[in-house]
Amino acid sequence: MSTSTNHQAGAAAARSGDGRSVSGAEIVFDGVTKRYTAGGAPAVDNLSLTVPAGQIVMFVGPSGCGKTTSLKMINRLHEPTEGTITIDGEDIRSKNATELRRSVGYVIQGGSLFPHMSVKDNIGLVPGLLKWDKQKISERADELLDLVGLDPSRYRDRYPRELSGGQQQRVGVARGLAADPPVLLMDEPFGAVDPITRQRLQDELMSIQEELQKTIVCVTHDIDEAIKLGDRILILQEGAHVAQYDTPESILAAPANSFVEDFIGADSSLKQLSLMRVSDLDLASPVVATVGDNGGDAARAARAAGQDGVIVLDRQRRPAAWVNLREAEQTASLGETGRDVDVIDHRATVNDALDSMLASSHGGVLVTGRRDEFVGLLQFDTVTEHIRSVTAEARRANHDEYAITTAEDDLVETSVSDDSGDSGDGGDPQ
Numbered sequence: 001m002s003t004s005t006n007h008q009a010g011a012a013a014a015r016s017g018d019g020r021s022v023s024g025a026e027i028v029f030d031g032v033t034k035r036y037t038a039g040g041a042p043a044v045d046n047l048s049l050t051v052p053a054g055q056i057v058m059f060v061g062p063s064g065c066g067k068t069t070s071l072k073m074i075n076r077l078h079e080p081t082e083g084t085i086t087i088d089g090e091d092i093r094s095k096n097a098t099e100l101r102r103s104v105g106y107v108i109q110g111g112s113l114f115p116h117m118s119v120k121d122n123i124g125l126v127p128g129l130l131k132w133d134k135q136k137i138s139e140r141a142d143e144l145l146d147l148v149g150l151d152p153s154r155y156r157d158r159y160p161r162e163l164s165g166g167q168q169q170r171v172g173v174a175r176g177l178a179a180d181p182p183v184l185l186m187d188e189p190f191g192a193v194d195p196i197t198r199q200r201l202q203d204e205l206m207s208i209q210e211e212l213q214k215t216i217v218c219v220t221h222d223i224d225e226a227i228k229l230g231d232r233i234l235i236l237q238e239g240a241h242v243a244q245y246d247t248p249e250s251i252l253a254a255p256a257n258s259f260v261e262d263f264i265g266a267d268s269s270l271k272q273l274s275l276m277r278v279s280d281l282d283l284a285s286p287v288v289a290t291v292g293d294n295g296g297d298a299a300r301a302a303r304a305a306g307q308d309g310v311i312v313l314d315r316q317r318r319p320a321a322w323v324n325l326r327e328a329e330q331t332a333s334l335g336e337t338g339r340d341v342d343v344i345d346h347r348a349t350v351n352d353a354l355d356s357m358l359a360s361s362h363g364g365v366l367v368t369g370r371r372d373e374f375v376g377l378l379q380f381d382t383v384t385e386h387i388r389s390v391t392a393e394a395r396r397a398n399h400d401e402y403a404i405t406t407a408e409d410d411l412v413e414t415s416v417s418d419d420s421g422d423s424g425d426g427g428d429p430q
């Protein structure tokens, strides 16, 4: 699909640091308070916050701390009692609530699709309300199905009950993006699916974001998800008091207080693995074949390159099959095997890669980039080597810390005993 060409009016079409077009809009909370009952304790107490245009900000914190309330005030599902919220500099109360909600995508757990409407009609809901013509809505639905990894010809006419949980969630994301809103709000979007599907959906969201650069505010209870997806993480305490608001790297390296420390968990050095992306590691560039190539030729080329299998790509350079050499030799024209190929998105974390590899029979996993195009092979040894170096570094850092603490203790002890020595000696001899 085109990248950020048909922006909703009001979107900030700016350039990100790396030169890509940003279609998201800045969101600013200024002294926002929400009381559900007059005189009661506020669910959100004087929250001030800037969500930068084109970034993903994850809201985390204990149950009842005010995450969802804060999120729902952005699209006026809840109204603040005090304070203002602006999107792209414009007070959200300047539009009526229905109009506002058409320019702010909203995705919740399970996708919340209308059961009596087809996938296409679910996605086309907001464009329909915006009076787009039928042809344009239909093209948009196909474009978005493609973007979220569902083949339009197979899925556009299905009903939600004919989809798996993960597919329903994908359609939910497509529906949230349908009218190309500058802002997408997500409330526990991947909470209802199994861990593997969850990981895939997270990877897809990251690659969609790479392309679209929306402003995404996402509530989650999962700190690992926040570390993986967030450009910034907002950690809230009761009453939506900000415990820390920073990048995942900074929060892990320097938790602001003991509340944050407890919240991110004990093994934060291991959580560093969730920060490292597959694209940060060295990928191998194996010999590849294309669908339709002669299997014998491909096997010979692969064997000469020291590979134990033939990687077959389709015409769009997407991984189509990964067959062992003997199987390839017996195939005149390489095709898609129909079996799942072990692939992982280049934005996935090293932790995710490890999980996929453990389930793979090839000692590695194929890495894909934009539009699921093949970018390289991540080998098991590369990952274990990386984990070894991270662990060694953490150990060295702990040892340095211990050495510094011990040295400081020694220093204090020495100076204390020096002092006592001085006084014991009756002070300066002169």
Ligand SMILES: Nc1ncnc2c1ncn2[C@@H]1O[C@H](COP(=O)(O)OP(=O)(O)OP(=O)(O)O)[C@@H](O)[C@H]1O
Binding pocket: 036, 043, 061, 062, 063, 064, 065, 066, 067, 068, 069, 070, 221
């Ligand atoms: N509609 C409502 N009416 C009255 N009180 C509410 C309403 N919605 C939320 N609250 C209260 O406001 C506070 C914040 O709730 P909120 O749902 O924003 O928290 P949360 O951090 O999203 O929690 P969780 O992680 O459990 O979903 C809670 O004390 C909750 O009981």
